[in-house]
Amino acid sequence: MNIDPMMVLASFGIGIVVGLTGMGGGALMTPVLVLFFGIPPLTAVSSDLVAAAVMKPVGSFVHLRRGTVSLGLVKWLVVGSVPSAFCGVLLMRMLGDGEQLQHIVQVALGVALLIAATGLAVRAYMRLLERAARRDGTAEPLPVGPPRVKPRILPTIAIGVVGGLVVGMTSVGSGSLIIIALMALYPTLKANSLVGTDLVQAVPLVMSAALGHIFFGDFQLALTASLVIGSVPGAWLGARVSSRAPGGLVRRVLAFVLLASSLKLLGVPTLTTGFALIALALAAPAAWMVVRHRHGFPALASRRRRAPRAAVPERLAS
Template structure:
């Protein structure tokens, strides 16, 4: 099989999103391989995880230097996610390699993608509420040091459980190391800033995807030619995305990513093109309407003396 430069370009674009938001690796890369390049679901999962084992350290190294990682959370997450990820591979292996298994994995990917899209919506709502909270602490994106984030009290048991569930899903579908776990992190630790969430999630994903990748190399359907194309695009892409993450319009990226996740999920369920297109049009229209309402609420209002002051409601993300 010749080297596929189109696949490399696609992985470059996806990796930029990963570096910017900490999301979209397996949630975008694996469906891209299945939908646009005809790769079987199990091969796509295996090859994507091996590529992610190289890609994730690049992005996490950038965030580590910027001081946007909480090593305490990383340690507790990995305590659950690493063994669960390897176990997820064994679960997929135990199911076999027939067409029925490939279809089951594809449907599992669809469910995981829908959960990830819903998680993005939850993250946006929580971020909007946090903008309305009294200001305090370091500004969004500011470094906090690698040891921990000031004011964050670690909750070991729920953090390990998040790692367990996320690791199992990643091992089976390759989806979740960013899109699912980062949303759970925000729910558990709403005081974390956006870049602290991304940096912490990227670093915890390194041993997670290594464990899953090792399992897929040993027991999955790993294809070197697919992985090579992914690596050529994803390594520079995730580095670029991580470098510019502090200045990226995170809210816009999350909205677009949610639409892509829904589209990918519907494709995993073999939804015909016409219903798929109308569904996305409806979701896009609803997104624009919600954004307009939010802008209207956050627009400045006239003070008694004619001076315009910000409205009480903060802008959402």
């Protein structure tokens, strides 16, 4: 079994991002394997999911010990996601084989990354609305202690079904798409409870998808070992420094990278991709400042340093 040092190094860096933000595992690892290491899309998805099945339980155990997991939500999410994740692998196999299958996986991955990048922007906006409501006294009080919410059974199962299919086919979604859907469906859940619930439900989800790819995908042990060796210590290091890192900035960079990766995977020409990214880099900060101002926040989040009393909410605003 040959371990690729460059792949270990790349997965270490991605692990740090995952530890910092709780997002971006499959959304970053799989396109890096495809675009920079020339790994066939199906092989990249298969190996990344098996590696994720090894890593996911670590963070989930931490949240279980801290009591930041809504087990009721986990139960209904898993009811939908576990069978659909396995079926997602079978569905992908039914769509073709050889080069045709690789193309289908690559396009599906590109679309999933585009949705994930959009979801990050939606997540930031929803948090801004939530902070504005709390500031104005119109928000519902957050629960104290372990998260207690009444599950909305059918919508929760539907989130699991859709998320499971996407993860099974692309390895993207267990840490990005599902958590955004949970934010919209259960707005009273605190941020750490959202993350904890998403992490715990992702364990059986990813294991189901990984099992499907071991049987029907293109799993390669040496590739998976390289990913695990790099990403596990990277995620641990990222989690250790997460309290001191500018998480908001990291998430913005992550969204930018996801968009760039999705455009390349969808076959957009390099010149067009470059112009699109430059336009976004120029327009997005100005648009975000306008949105912050309209909701009563300083246009620049860095202004919080001048107002000590606003330090806590403004730190969350980043």
